Each structure stands twice: as C-alpha cells, then as structure tokens.
Amino acid sequence: MAVAEKHSFGLEPITTHAWNSTRDKVALSPNSKDVLIYGRTGTEWRQQAMLDQHDLRVTGIDWAPKSNRIVTCAADRNAYVWTQEAGGKWRPTLVLLRINRAATCVKWSPEENKFAVGSGARLISVCYFEQENDWWVSKHIKKPIRSTITSLDWHPNNVLLAAGSTDFKVRVFSAYIKDIEGKPSATCWGAKMPLGQLLAEVSASSAGGGGWVHDVQFSADGQLLAWCGHDASVSVMDGADANRVMTLRTDQLPYRSLSWVGPAALVAAGYSCCPMLYVIDGGAIRLAAKLDQSQKKEGGGVSAMRKFQSLDKQSRSEADDTALATLHQNSICTTRIVEGDRTAARRVSTSGADGLLVIWDVQPLQSSMAGLKIK
Template identity: 55%
Template sequence: MSLYSFGLEPLSCHAWNKDGTQIAVSPNNNVVIIYEKKGKEWNKIHELSEHSGRITGIDWAPESNRIVTCAADRNAYVWTLKDGTWKPTLVLVRINRAATCVKWSPLENKFALGSGARIISVCYFEKENDWWLSKHIKKAIRSTVLSLDWHPNNILLAAGSADLYCRVFSAYIKDIEAKPGPTAWGAKMPFGELLLEHKDCGGWVHSVSFSPSGDQLAWVAHNSSVTVADATNGKEATQLTTEYLPLVSVLYVSPTELVAAGHDCCPYRFTYKVPGALEFVKKLDIPKQTSKGSISAMQHFKNLDNKATEDARNEMTTLHQNSIIQLRVISGERDKVEKYSSVGLDGAMVLWEFKH
C-alpha cells in the first residue's frame, strides 16, 4: 500500500486510464485534473473545466480512452483526446436535477447516469447526428439515484438509491446492440424492465457492485450493512450489519471476495462463498503501533477535532485521515483484481494490493 496526497481539498471521485499510469480526480469542485505518474511523483498534465457545477462522477473507458464526467450542473460530457487536448462533447441527458454518478458499460458503447431527478439516463452515440442521446429509466425509482454498476453482459444495470431500495434494470437498447440471451436475473429484457427490487436496505444505498460472473450483486447502505443478492439462489439477499461507521463504496475483487470502505477511513474485506454465507474477514489497513508521543502536535489536535474527544484510543492510526469516498480497480481482471485505489475527504489517495 502507498499513500499520496493531492492537496487539502476532498477528492469526490476518481478514475484510472487503462494501464494505471494516469488518474483523473476532482477536488470537490467543477474541474477534473489528470495526473500522470513519473517515477514516484504524480504530475498534473491536463485540466478539464467545462462543467459549471461540482463534479459528482468520472469514468474512464479503458479501450476507447474516453472520459465521461457528470456534475451538479445537470450536464454530462464525453471527453476525447485529440492532438494532445481533451475535447468535450455535450450529452443530451435531459434531467432537471443534479447528476450524481456515471458509469461506462463493459463494451463502452453506452453509459448510465444517475441523478436527483429519480431517473437513470442510459446514453449512447448516434452516428447520424454525431451526438450522444439518452433513454430514461423512470419506473419504480422514488428518490435520488446514488450508485450504478453494469452486469458483465453489458445489458443489466444495478442501481442503489436514496429511497432505500436496490434494483436491477434492463438497459438493452435495440438500436445499437443484439438481442440479449437469458440470465439468472431473468429472460425478458426490454428496456427498463425491472428484474430485482430489494426494499428494506436499511438506509441510502451508497454503492453497488456485480460479481465477476454477474450472478451476485453486492451493495452497502447507510446502516453500516453489506448485502449480497444471489440470482442463483432465487435472488435471495443476505445482509451483514457491521459494527463500523457506514460504508460508502464496495468492490468485487474476486468471484467470492469483496472490499468495502467508508466513514471509518479503512477498507474491510468480506467473503461470500456459498449462498447465504456472507462473512467479515478482516480489516485491510493494519496500523503501525504508535504511541501518543510519536504523533505530531498538529496531527494530535486534528484527531481531537475529528473525534471531538481527548481519548488517546481515538487517535487516527489509519492511512486515510478522513472518510473514504470511493474505491476503484487499477489492475487485474474482474475476477482477480490485483490493485485498487481509495480516495477520501482528506485529499489523499491510497493504492492497495489485494492478496488472493
């Protein structure tokens, strides 16, 4: 694991290029900054500044090398690198509330965008008019869409929202792709078809993640729980409520292993090996034992401010000194992730290696 700081501003979202040599981050404002790794240093090489509102989502398509961004200004842009400069193309997302999250599909021929308008916009490129269009999934969603993830088949789309529900929809667009075959989630898949609707998630659903096979779906909610729904087990959901502060990001790193992180400033490892058996494995940020005296005075008072207590046991010994906002895969296949990253409210990024 290695720690790098991009300054004092919180990092609200980030994305990696294909080989993990460049990272796009937003320091909680309307700009995306792209850094490139040279040796041990990260050097700023581009700044994307078309948005007028705070950026809420970034995703970088590895094969086509396109970046999609969305923001509180209700807009989304697809960025293409031409002659050393990133050029934006406006997407017709047709929403009247802030965009909240965005995700490329596995084949990179479309992307999904969540928003406060209780809508998921599935966007695709129309060659005739040379622009990005969107189709809306509105059915059943009763509050802000907070998180999205694509099934490996490029058709199904999972969504977590602030109405305490987790859902799986079909995002099949017949104009651009072949008719999909049946999956464990269902066989009929017209656009917008609802294939899973799990209520009682226990809180806002902050993050969703399909397993490498697509047969399981994991999500984390604001009641500090991790849940896995298993399509091979009648879509039965297994919930594990942890003793930690709420988790806000979850990733599948192997067919049976999950990593989740959030307000405890530390990633945790979970396993789901047989239907109905979701277990906590371990904390992944093992701090070095430090005495109170070895922490700088500045850090000591910062910790007191964070925890509002003088109890020495509450000194922050984790690499992140504030909430982790997002986890991202850097390298490895979907079923065997080798490296992943975390960014947080402390302006820091940590690179983690996953030992299988």
C-alpha cells in the same frame, strides 16, 4: 496488510477518481467543478490537464475500460464525453441527458457503446452515440424509481444495469438499446429485456439492512450483486434467487464504496477510514481482514512527567490526540481496482476527503480466498 503506495494531491477532498486502461493516469475531482488528470512518471504525479467545462461540482467520473475516453457528470445537470485530440488537448462533447435535477453518478458499459447516468430527477439516463446527428442522446428508465439514484453498475453482458437509490432499494433493470446492439441472451436475472424492464427489486430494510444505498456492483460473472447501505451493512443478492439475500450488519461506520476483488470477496470502505475485506463463505458474509493495519502509538513515547507538564502549560497533551489510527484521516469516498479485475484483483485504490489516494496490495489474500464456497 502492507500499503503499496500513498499519494497526496493537496488538502482538498478527492470526491471521486478513475483510472485509465493502462493505470498510468488518474482523473480525479477535488470536490469542485473541475476534473484534474495526472500522469505518472516513476513515483511522481504531474498534472497534465484540467477538464473545466462543468459549472457546478463534479459528482461522477468514469474512464472507458478500453479506449481513451472519459465521461463526467455534475450537479449542473450535464454530462460530457471527453476525447483526447492529437495535440493532447481534451475535447468535450455535451450529452443530452434531459434531466431537471443534479446528475449523481455515471458509468460506462463494458463494451463502451453506451453509459448510464443517475440523477436526482428520479430516473436513469442510458446514453448512446447517434451517428446520424453526431451527438450523444439518452433514453430514460423511470418506473418504478421514486428517489435519487446514488450508484450504478453494469452487468458483464452489457445490457443489465444495477441501481441503488435513497429509498433503501436496489434494482436491476434492462438497459437494452435496440438501435445499437443485438438481441441479448437470457441470464439468471431474466429473459425478457426491453429497455426499462425491472428484473429485480430488493428493499434494503427487508433484507436485514437499511438506509440509503451508497454503492452497488455486480460480481465478475454477473450472478451476484453486492451493495452497501448507510446503516453500515454489506449485502449480496444471488441473481438465480432474488429472495436469497445475504446481509451483514457491521459495527463500523457506513460504507460509501465497494469493489469485488474475487469471486467471493469484496473490499468496502467509507466513514471508518479503513478499507475492509469481506468474503462470502458458506452462504454468509464475514469480515476477513482490515487492509489498513496502522497502529496509533500509545502515548507517543512521551513520559508521564512530560504529559502532565504539557497539560499544565498548554491544557493539551503533546501526543496528537486528533490523529486517527488509520492511514486515511478522513472518510473514504471511492474504491477502484488498480491491478487485475473482479475475478482476481491484486491492488485496489481508495480516495478520501483527506486528499489522499492510497493503493492497497490485496494479492497476498488471493490464496486464502481460493477455497471459499458461496453457497
């Protein structure tokens, strides 16, 4: 698998990143309280703005899928919606989250009329804009959450919300706000959808996996829900049958993020520093390919005599023994789709604790994934 592009943004870890709708700008957080926005001209990236309203480390960034708005959340228990004014300056609007613990993740809904914020307060804040008072307010989803929310994702219908948490559980809630949207239609996940309605709940341990749920994501049609756990497992649940969960216990280190790249294919990445492509075929998950085909040079072309001389003089080999056999030299924190969508992604990006942003070309695999059968 060829690497399309590799970009370095310094030595600081990139804990999270998000692309704008045209994919010529990226917002990222260098493991600090600031969010940096870079614009692309040709192959060069130039910093265009810094969003510095937060007081503590930024934990989540999401760029609206259609408009030029950014939502950020941080350990300071706050979230801001950023809009760009005519002069290019970004103006923040505070969101009333009403939480007493750090915000951990944030995600815009597909229609951009609301977003959800997870937190350590054992609840989810579903936020929407109140026209009368000209501010963002929130309604809470609390029961039966009993731990920190680590990840969120919206169903394509703009109503259902999936959440992963540190109690090893994945849940699907209704995030219907009757003040701003019409009554939703029934889906394979359920028909009754008042705000906070629990439509599905699966324990990762009972599904054959375990550990914290690091990331969750709906498939393009919303029927499948995938997640990755801290036990290095990848799981997929079918909304038509919540008792039917496919789980693969991998031999890798735990995955931190995943993205659907096709109807039956997803990319997962994490502490192993190498993005992996998994496919669902015949009702089971299997590894299809490693996106990173980098190879560590055996011996680095150094002769045996030079090796012994180096060991004798410096107590070390001239070969760089600390370099990993992967492009990323530290754990991957976030995966995002750069080109295409969850139906057929052509390129995906990964950002890691090594300060790198790498764009991977997955288009050559699309033809081989065409004949997969989910069931």
